[in-house]
Amino acid sequence: MRIGLVMFPTDKGIQPVELAREAEARGFDSLWFPEHSHIPTSRRTPWGGVPGAPPLPEEYWRTHDQFVALAAAAAVTSTIKLGTGITLVAQRDPLWLAKEVASLDVISGGRVLFGIGYGWNHEEMESHRVDPATRRRLVREKVLACKQLWTQDEAEFHGEFVDFERSWAWPKPVQQPHPPIVVGASPTPLHLRHIVEYGDYWMPIQGRFPIADGWAALRETCEQAGRDPGTLGLGVFNGKADREYLQTMTDLGARFVVLGLPPLDRDKALATMDAYAPLVAEFNR
Numbered sequence: 001m002r003i004g005l006v007m008f009p010t011d012k013g014i015q016p017v018e019l020a021r022e023a024e025a026r027g028f029d030s031l032w033f034p035e036h037s038h039i040p041t042s043r044r045t046p047w048g049g050v051p052g053a054p055p056l057p058e059e060y061w062r063t064h065d066q067f068v069a070l071a072a073a074a075a076v077t078s079t080i081k082l083g084t085g086i087t088l089v090a091q092r093d094p095l096w097l098a099k100e101v102a103s104l105d106v107i108s109g110g111r112v113l114f115g116i117g118y119g120w121n122h123e124e125m126e127s128h129r130v131d132p133a134t135r136r137r138l139v140r141e142k143v144l145a146c147k148q149l150w151t152q153d154e155a156e157f158h159g160e161f162v163d164f165e166r167s168w169a170w171p172k173p174v175q176q177p178h179p180p181i182v183v184g185a186s187p188t189p190l191h192l193r194h195i196v197e198y199g200d201y202w203m204p205i206q207g208r209f210p211i212a213d214g215w216a217a218l219r220e221t222c223e224q225a226g227r228d229p230g231t232l233g234l235g236v237f238n239g240k241a242d243r244e245y246l247q248t249m250t251d252l253g254a255r256f257v258v259l260g261l262p263p264l265d266r267d268k269a270l271a272t273m274d275a276y277a278p279l280v281a282e283f284n285r
Contacts, residue, residue: 001250001254001255001257001284001285002030002255002256002257002283002284003029003246003256003257003259003279003280003283003284004029004030004031004081004256005023005028005030005031005258005259005260005261005273006031006033006034006083006085006237006238006258006259006260006261007019007031007032007033007261007262007263007269008033008034008060008062009033009069010059010062010063010064010263010264011062011064012264013059013262013264013265013269014265014266014269016064016069016072016073017075017076018266019073020073020076020077021076021077022270022273023080023273024078026276026277026280027277027280027281028080028273028280029080029081029284030081030083030113030256031073031080031081031083032083032084032085032113032115032237032258033063033064033066033070033073033083034063034086035063035065035084035086035088036060036061036088036121036124037088037091037124037128038061039056039061039124040121042123043056044122044123045120045121045122049120049121049122057263058264059263059264062264066084066087067084067100067104070104070108071103071104071107074104074107074108074111075107077108078109080111081111081113082104082108082112083112083113083182083258084113084114084115084116085115085184085237086116086117086184087114087115087116087117088124089116089117089118089143090118090119090125090128090130090138091119091128092142094141094142094145094146094157094162095149095164095169097142097146098145098146098149098169099149099169101146101150101179102150102170102171102178105174105179110173110175112173112175112179113180113182113201114178114179114180114181114182115182115183115184115203116143116181116182117183117184118135118139118185119132119135134161136190136191136194137160137161140194140197140198141159141161141162142161142162143198144157144162145157145162146178147177147178149167149169150172150173151172151178154166154167154168155167155169180200181198181200181201182200182202182203182235183195183198183202183203184203184204185202186204186209186214187202187213187217187218192214192217193221193225195218195221195232196218196221196227200231200232201232201233201234201255202214202232202233203234203235203236203258204237205238206236206237206238207238211236211249211252215234215252215253218232219232233255234252234254235254235256235257236249236254236256236258238258238259238260239257239258241279243279243282246279246282257283259276259279261273
C-alpha cells in the first residue's frame with residue numbers, strides 16, 4: 001500500500017510548488033488537489049450534501065485552479081503521482097477536460113491519477129447550467145467521451161448530453177490506455193455500476209460509510225457484470241494517520257490511502273507531513 005496527501009491549495013497556505021517539492025522529498029507516493037470553481041454565497045446545499053453539516057470552511061472558495069496547480073507541481077517534481085481529488089466532471093467541457101488531463105500526463109511523464117466525482121453543491125452546478133438530477137448520467141457520458149478522445153486517432157461521441165463529430169485531439173496521454181480513473185463516490189448500486197463500467201479505482205471518503213462492505217459489494221457487482229474484480233483497485237480518501245487503521249486498510253486490499261493536510265497554514269502543513277513521515281516509511285511498499 002502507498003501513502004498520499006490531499007490539500008486544498010489556496011492563496012493563504014503553502015503554495016503548490018513548495019508543497020509538491022516537500023511532499024516528494026518526504027517520500028509520499030501521491031499528491032491530490034480538490035477543486036471548486038466558486039461557492040455561491042446562498043449556501044443552500046449543506047457541506048457535502050449532508051443535512052446538519054457544519055459551516056463550509058473557507059478553503060472551498062479559495063482554491064487554486066486544479067490543473068494549473070498540478071501542472072506547477074509536475075514541473076518541480078519527478079516521481080510523485082499527481083491526483084485530481086476530485087475533478088467535478090459534470091461542470092467541465094469534456095473536450096477541454098480530455099486535453100487538460102492528457103496534457104498534464106505528458107508534462108508529468110505519466111504521473112496522473114484522474115480522480116472524478118459527481119459533485120454535491122447543487123447551486124455551484126446550476127451556475128454551470130448543470131441539472132443536479134441528471135449529473136450522474138452526465139458524468140458517465142463525459143468520462144466515456146474522454147476515453148474516446150484519449151484512445152482514438154479520430155474520435156467521435158454521440159450521446160444524450162455529449163455530441164461531437166469525428167475529430168482529432170492531441171496530445172494523447174503517456175499512460176496507456178489512459179490515466180487511471182479513480183471514482184470518488186458512495187457505494188450505491190448505481191455508483192457501483194458506474195465504477196465497474198468505466199473506473200479503475202474506487203476511492204471512498206473515510207468515515208462516510210463502511211468501506212469493507214462497499215468494497216465487497218463492488219467486487220460482487222464486478223463479477224455480475226463479467227469483469228474481473230482484480231482489475232479494480234481500492235484507495236481511501238482522507239484516511240486516518242494511525243498505524244492500526246492503515247494496517248486494516250492494507251489487509252482489506254487498499255492500494256493507497258490519502259491523508260489530509262491543513263489548507264490555510266504553511267507551517268502546520270509542513271509539520272503535519274513530518275508527523276506522517278514514520279507512517280510513510282512503514283507503509284509505502
